[in-house]
Amino acid sequence: MKKKIIAGLLVLILAGTFSLAAAGAGEAADDGTKTIAFVQGLSTDEFYISMKRGVQEMCDELGYKLIVDGPTKWDYTMQTPIVETMIARKPDLMIIAPVHSDSMIAPLQKVVNAGIPVITVDTNINEEIYLCNITSDNLQGGQAAADYLAEMLGETGKVAIMNTNVGVTTTEARAKGFKDELAAKYPNMQIVSDEYCEDEAEKAASIIQAVHLKHPDLAGVFGVNLYASVGVANGLDSKGVNIPIFSYDASPAVIEALAEGIIDATVVQKPMEIGATAVKMASYYFNGEEDKITNVMVENVIATKANMDDPEVSKWFYVSD
Numbered sequence: 001m002k003k004k005i006i007a008g009l010l011v012l013i014l015a016g017t018f019s020l021a022a023a024g025a026g027e028a029a030d031d032g033t034k035t036i037a038f039v040q041g042l043s044t045d046e047f048y049i050s051m052k053r054g055v056q057e058m059c060d061e062l063g064y065k066l067i068v069d070g071p072t073k074w075d076y077t078m079q080t081p082i083v084e085t086m087i088a089r090k091p092d093l094m095i096i097a098p099v100h101s102d103s104m105i106a107p108l109q110k111v112v113n114a115g116i117p118v119i120t121v122d123t124n125i126n127e128e129i130y131l132c133n134i135t136s137d138n139l140q141g142g143q144a145a146a147d148y149l150a151e152m153l154g155e156t157g158k159v160a161i162m163n164t165n166v167g168v169t170t171t172e173a174r175a176k177g178f179k180d181e182l183a184a185k186y187p188n189m190q191i192v193s194d195e196y197c198e199d200e201a202e203k204a205a206s207i208i209q210a211v212h213l214k215h216p217d218l219a220g221v222f223g224v225n226l227y228a229s230v231g232v233a234n235g236l237d238s239k240g241v242n243i244p245i246f247s248y249d250a251s252p253a254v255i256e257a258l259a260e261g262i263i264d265a266t267v268v269q270k271p272m273e274i275g276a277t278a279v280k281m282a283s284y285y286f287n288g289e290e291d292k293i294t295n296v297m298v299e300n301v302i303a304t305k306a307n308m309d310d311p312e313v314s315k316w317f318y319v320s321d
């Protein structure tokens, strides 16, 4: 009896030793399989859910293990601990959409210091400590919004920008592209509001209602991402205001509003392609082909009610899971 207990104890101690050893090795597989950590900007956002699909598919194709996590709010104080937990899991490389261009520098420096190379996707940081950045042409998206609204409004009238958060490289670039294009080409168009909704559609709805109260002759709006534009669309629609809205992204809610004619046009990004390209870049790093690692800017597609059923357009619409 006593012998059995001692033997049992020994098994427990040995098992403990092995699991400790496994924990010490992090997620790195014993057979040499590479592990990639993917940290999303916002785990509930269809843009990053679609990107995760692209990352997963390319990892499956190239034989990499994938671990994924992301904050449930666009907030660097929530993304930072996720990055730290990922460091402890010891992946071979991290792909991340940093939620703030300055506040995420220190957390990502820690990743690099731990010997884990970083590739940024979509958003970026203001310090070149990453291997490369894979993103969309955000300036061009903003310019397209200005040209589209100008055409719809006969190049005249008051317009508003609904932005999301300060310090986000993508959305700030879209707003800049929009403002620069208006300033350069459309002197009779005036931006009467340029506010941030913090990625909350409800906040965007109440902001735009207040802007419309102040400027009843508001002629058009540019929403820089899906939360901004869905909020603007709902806010104006619920007040019976029907003016042109140029949106960004292709989530189911945006596509529904496009079909209903509440949103007039939207920039469709290619998050799956962005994710897959980032994993390709990771493979160049793992294979010692550093000369092939490069920044990539993925082209946008513009969807309108007229072309949204064209499979060449709809194939880029975002998925929800």
Ligand code: T6T
Pocket (backbone or CB within 6 Å): 041, 045, 047, 048, 122, 123, 168, 170, 171, 224, 225, 226, 227, 248, 249, 269
């Ligand atoms: O528009 C995308 C992304 O490109 C941007 O950086 C943040 O917002 C989205 O995720 C849409 O919600």
